[in-house]
Amino acid sequence: MKNSTEFIFDPSVIDEGSQSQHTSLEDLYGYDVFSDKFSKNTKESKKQIKIEHNKAFNEVMKNKKNNTIDQAF
Numbered sequence: 001m002k003n004s005t006e007f008i009f010d011p012s013v014i015d016e017g018s019q020s021q022h023t024s025l026e027d028l029y030g031y032d033v034f035s036d037k038f039s040k041n042t043k044e045s046k047k048q049i050k051i052e053h054n055k056a057f058n059e060v061m062k063n064k065k066n067n068t069i070d071q072a073f
Helices: 025-029 036-062 068-072
Strands: none
Touching: none
């Protein structure tokens, strides 16, 4: 048995006319994922979520006696 690691280029398999057209996420859903605005909004959202998580954690740790841990979870 021959071990074949050779790639064969067959241009006949490429038929651009029969291929479906690809559409960007921006065109499909309105998300311009490669823009500076989208990147900035994403970073700001992650930052806000982190602040909220830290705030919740700190509240839980401060109020151990008031059964706040059960309410938080």
